Amino acid sequence: MKKTLFFLLSLLVFTCCVSIKHKHEHHKKHTHYPLYSNIPAHKIIFPSTTPDRIIVNLTEDPAHSFAVNWRTSQQIDTAYVEIAEETHGPDFLSEGKVRRIIAKTKGLETENIDDDEPLVKAAFHSVIIKNLEPEKTYVYRLGDGRKNDDGWSEWFQIKTPNIDKNAPYSFIYFGDAQIKVKSEWSRVIRKSYQMIPEVDFMYHAGDLINHSESDKEWGEWFYAGSFIHATVPSIMTPGNHEYHNKKLSRLWTHQFTLPENGPLDELKEACYALDYQNMKLISLDARSFELHEYSKKAQTKWLDSVLASNTQKWVTLTIHYPILPTIEGRGNTDLSEALKPIIDKYNVDLVLQGHNHSYARGHASNNALGKTVVNNVETIYAISVSGPKMAGSSNLDWMVKEGKHTQLFQIISVSNDTLKYNAYTTKGSLYDSFTLIKGKGGNKKLLNNKVEEIIEKNK
Helix, strand or coil: CHHHHHHHHHHHHHHHHHHHHHHHHHEEEEEECHHCCCCHHHHHHCCCCCEEEEEEECCCCCCCCCEEEEECCCCCCEEEEEECCCCCHHHHHCCCCEEEEEEEEEEEEEHHHHCCCEEEEEEEEEEEEECCCCCEEEEEEEEEECCCCCCEECEEECCCCCCCCCEEEEEEEEEECCCCCCHHHHHHHHHHHHHHHCCCCEEECCCCCCCCHHHHHHHHHHHHHHHHHHHHCCEECCCCHHHEEEECCCCHHHHHHCCCCCCCCHHHCCCCCECCCCCCEECCCCHHHHHHHHHHHHHHHHHHHHHCCCCCEEEEEECCCCCCCCCCCCCCHHHHHHHHHHHHHHHCCCECCCCCCEEECCCCCCCCCCCCCCCCCEEEECECCCCCCCEEEEEEEEEEEEEEECEEEEEEEEEECCCEEEEEEEEEEEEEEEEECCCCCHHHEECCCCCCCCCCCCC
C-alpha cells in the first residue's frame, strides 16, 4: 500500500514538474503579445512569425541588385530570401531555378513610453540581392526556411532598371506623410500607384511618421503602402520627425537598407548618393545638418565632391528642410547659405523638399515673372506635402506655383534629355506641371504646362 502511495505521489510530482517545464518553455518560445490583444492596433504594432513591414530599397547598383527588409517576431532567428526569374506560370519553382540567400538578422526592443505604447520585441531581417540582370523581372519571397509555404511571405515581382541609361523611367516624390498615415495618407500612395503602376521607384522627402519611436505609426506607414513597398523600390531622406533626442531613430536603420557612402558613419543610410540610369540621386540629412556643426561641414564638403565628380545627365537632390522659404522671414538661413552656392555652382536640376506642409515650386531668379517658357533656367525647387497635416504659405517671388491645404504626390518622368514633372491631388487632378529640356552644354529650357483649375479653400 505504501509503495503504491509513494508511486502515485512520485508520479504526481513528476507530472507537475513536466507541466511547469512545458509551461515555461511555452512562454519562452511564444511572445508576450497575446497579453496586449485588447490594444486596437495589436496587429500593426506587434510582429509574428510571418514576415511583415516588407520593403525594397534601391542600392548603389540598381541595375544588378536590390535590398529587401522585413520584420518578424524574435522566434525567427534565421531567415531567408528566395529569388528566381519570373515565368509565365509556376515553373519558376522547378528544381535549380530558385536561389536561396540567408538574411542578416538583428533583434531590437522598443518601448515608446511617450505615446504609452507597449514593449515590442522584433527581429529585423535584411538582404542585398546581387548578381541580377538589368531589365529583367524577378520573383522573390521571404521566410524562415521551412519546406512548406507556412512561415513564408507571398511571391513578389520586381523589375530591374534598363541598361540603356537614357531609356524612359519614372519615380514618385512624396512630401511629409507624418500623421493619420493609415487613415488618410494611404489613399495618396495608393492613388499614385493606381495612376502609374509601372513606376520605377518612390522617393520620400522625410517625416514619414510623426514620432520616430512609435511602432504604431511605423506600422501604419507600412500598412498604408502594403504590397507597393514590396514591389516598387523606395529611397527616403530623414526628416526631423525621424529623430529622437538628437539621434536618428534605430527603427530607421533597422527597417531600411540604404547606401552607406555618406561622409560620416553616423550619416550612413541618411546622407548618401546613388545613380539610377542617367540620374544622380543625392540625399542630405537636414536634421543632422542643423544639430551639429561638424555634420554641416562634412555634408557640405561631401556634396561638393559628389557633384564635382558627377557624370550623370540629371541631378536630383532631396533634403527635408527647404532651401528657399515658403513664408517670408522663415527660411533656413544656415542651410541656404551653405548649400545654395554649391547647388548653383553645379546647376543641380531638381531639389525636392518637405517640412513646410504646403506646396511651392519655382526657381530663385523667377522674380514673379511667371513665364510659360524660360530659357537657361537654373535649379528647380519643389516643396510638397502628401499627408493631411497642413500649414499656410506665402506667394513669394521665387514661386511659379504655390498652394496649401491640398494633399499631393508628384510623378517625375525622364527620357534622355527630357524631364516631366506632374503634381497631382488625391483625386488625380493635375495641380502643377512643367517640362525641362536639357540641351548641349547642360542648358535647360523650362516649359510651364497648363494645369486644371483647382479651387483651394483656406482653413
